[in-house]
Amino acid sequence: MNNTKPLALVTGASSGIGETFARRLARDGYGLILVARRRDRLDALARELGGAESLAADLTSEADLKLVEERIATARNLELLVNNAGFGTKGRFFDIPVDSQDRMHRLHVMATLRLTHAALGGMVARGKGGVINVSSVAGFGQSPGNVSYCATKAWINSFTEGLHVELKRAGSPVKVQALCPGFTLSEFHDVVRMDRKSIPARLWMRAEDVVDASLDGLARGKLFVVPGPIYVLAVKLISCIPRWARIALAIRYSKEVKTD
Numbered sequence: 001m002n003n004t005k006p007l008a009l010v011t012g013a014s015s016g017i018g019e020t021f022a023r024r025l026a027r028d029g030y031g032l033i034l035v036a037r038r039r040d041r042l043d044a045l046a047r048e049l050g051g052a053e054s055l056a057a058d059l060t061s062e063a064d065l066k067l068v069e070e071r072i073a074t075a076r077n078l079e080l081l082v083n084n085a086g087f088g089t090k091g092r093f094f095d096i097p098v099d100s101q102d103r104m105h106r107l108h109v110m111a112t113l114r115l116t117h118a119a120l121g122g123m124v125a126r127g128k129g130g131v132i133n134v135s136s137v138a139g140f141g142q143s144p145g146n147v148s149y150c151a152t153k154a155w156i157n158s159f160t161e162g163l164h165v166e167l168k169r170a171g172s173p174v175k176v177q178a179l180c181p182g183f184t185l186s187e188f189h190d191v192v193r194m195d196r197k198s199i200p201a202r203l204w205m206r207a208e209d210v211v212d213a214s215l216d217g218l219a220r221g222k223l224f225v226v227p228g229p230i231y232v233l234a235v236k237l238i239s240c241i242p243r244w245a246r247i248a249l250a251i252r253y254s255k256e257v258k259t260d
């Protein structure tokens with residue numbers, strides 16, 4: 001790999017938003033390290049992008065997470081880390097096996113924490129770089145059937161905000177961003193077995209537009225990026241409603257949850 005190029009590491013690069021980040025960053029002149037479990041997908045994308053590095057890893061596994069941390073530690077020209085890998089589940093917390101909820105916390109919380117820590121030391125020392133943590137508009141509230149999803153995305157928002165304050169206070173130019181998309185066309189809804197038709201067409205966004213908004217926001221040093229005017233409005237409204245009223249509205253009006 002060409003060491004003079006700035007390097008970006010993208011987790012969850014085998015599909016959806018992560019794959020779209022990888023394509024856009026390659027066009028922008030970054031060398032790439034692509035991380036996900038499906039090696040065949042990563043290798044095909046790496047070939048297509050002209051020699052990116054694929055690193056097959058299950059980020060919920062301690063051994064694989066260590067491998068990725070070690071790779072980050074040796075990447076002296078790492079300028080961007082995109083913590084994007086994630087998934088949703090179907091069903092009420094008390095109905096479904098705890099295993100999937102445990103894995104979700106490992107992936108959304110622990111992998112984000114560990115990879116960000118592995119990257120930031122070098123970036124701060126070099127006075128250069130950025131971390132994008134892919135959260136969700138779901139991180140601004142709660143809804144039945146999404147308890148761990150909303151909680152882990154709220155953690156990502158809080159974690160990223162804390163890092164932003166620390167970095168600014170330390171006078172570091174390193175940037176962090178919590179990217180909070182709404183419904184985005186990807187494989188996410190196949191994994192969670194959700195019918196896309198149950199969501200109004202105007203609410204769907206293209207991954208390309210989400211990634212453009214994120215990178216545009218990063219260039220401007222924006223901490224929270226919410227792509228799409230509908231979602232900007234939704235987040236503003238949610239933020240104005242007192243917590244007690246948000247809870248009452250969620251109990252009264254949220255969709256009935258089916259657990260299969």
Ligand SMILES: NC(=O)c1ccc[n+]([C@@H]2O[C@H](COP(=O)([O-])OP(=O)(O)OC[C@H]3O[C@@H](n4cnc5c(N)ncnc54)[C@H](OP(=O)(O)O)[C@@H]3O)[C@@H](O)[C@H]2O)c1
Nearest residue numbers: 012014015016017036037038059085086183184186187188
């Ligand atoms: N699509 C939406 O509506 C939406 C909305 C808001 C936020 N988001 C967030 O956007 C991010 C990307 O999701 P997406 O919509 O692009 O869905 P996606 O197409 O299903 O992509 C998810 C990616 O995460 C990887 N991944 C899942 N489990 C992993 C694990 N244990 N270790 C390593 N990689 C893993 C998957 O690759 P492998 O299966 O090959 O491992 C895949 O590349 C997620 O954090 C999601 O929460 C999505």
